[in-house]
Amino acid sequence: MSKVAVIMGSTSDLPVMQDAIDILEGFDLEVEVDIVSAHRTPEKLFEYGITAHERGIKVIIAGAGGAAHLPGMIASLSPLPVIGVPVKSSNSIDGWDSVLSILQMPGGVPVATVALNGAKNAGILAAQIIGTSDKCTLDKILVYKEGLKEKVIEGAKKVKK
Numbered sequence: 001m002s003k004v005a006v007i008m009g010s011t012s013d014l015p016v017m018q019d020a021i022d023i024l025e026g027f028d029l030e031v032e033v034d035i036v037s038a039h040r041t042p043e044k045l046f047e048y049g050i051t052a053h054e055r056g057i058k059v060i061i062a063g064a065g066g067a068a069h070l071p072g073m074i075a076s077l078s079p080l081p082v083i084g085v086p087v088k089s090s091n092s093i094d095g096w097d098s099v100l101s102i103l104q105m106p107g108g109v110p111v112a113t114v115a116l117n118g119a120k121n122a123g124i125l126a127a128q129i130i131g132t133s134d135k136c137t138l139d140k141i142l143v144y145k146e147g148l149k150e151k152v153i154e155g156a157k158k159v160k161k
């Protein structure tokens with residue numbers, strides 16, 4: 001089964017990153033969750049980056065706040081696609097520190113960056129990547145999209161005069 005990794009710089013990121021875990025589990029994907037910090041556990045980061053693809057992981061979602069080096073460093077080490085989630089941590093500069101340090105990667109080392117605290121979209125994007133080669137997940141994404149449409153149509157019926 002395809003696995004998605006959800007890693008984050010600190011346990012304090014979990015309330016935000018849980019949205020990615022929940023949506024991935026909703027698509028019945030196997031999720032590997034871990035705390036990995038480029039700053040505080042550099043040896044673990046290195047080991048994680050060079051071995052993740054050997055464990056059946058297909059996509060890595062990496063969330064971090066402040067000087068968010070984790071997504072970029074994982075992308076530098078791993079051949080897998082990396083989705084970065086900027087996290088608005090407690091003493092951040094309104095989250096901009098995290099957004100810019102994840103977004104502004106140098107050429108050759110991409111990180112697909114979602115919105116600030118956008119872990120849910122990171123999970124959906126990861127599922128869509130899996131869906132390109134897994135029909136079962138693709139079908140679940142089609143159902144999910146249909147659900148989004150229905151919600152808007154139902155909402156419109158309620159407010160339309």
Ligand SMILES: Nc1c(C(=O)O)ncn1[C@@H]1O[C@H](COP(=O)(O)O)[C@@H](O)[C@H]1O
Pocket residue numbers: 008009010011012013036037038039040063064065066067068069070071087089
């Ligand atoms: N940005 C990073 C990295 C990293 O990029 O490696 N490691 C931890 N952190 C971030 O520090 C913030 C505060 O962490 P604490 O709450 O543990 O002090 C968190 O948002 C974490 O992602």
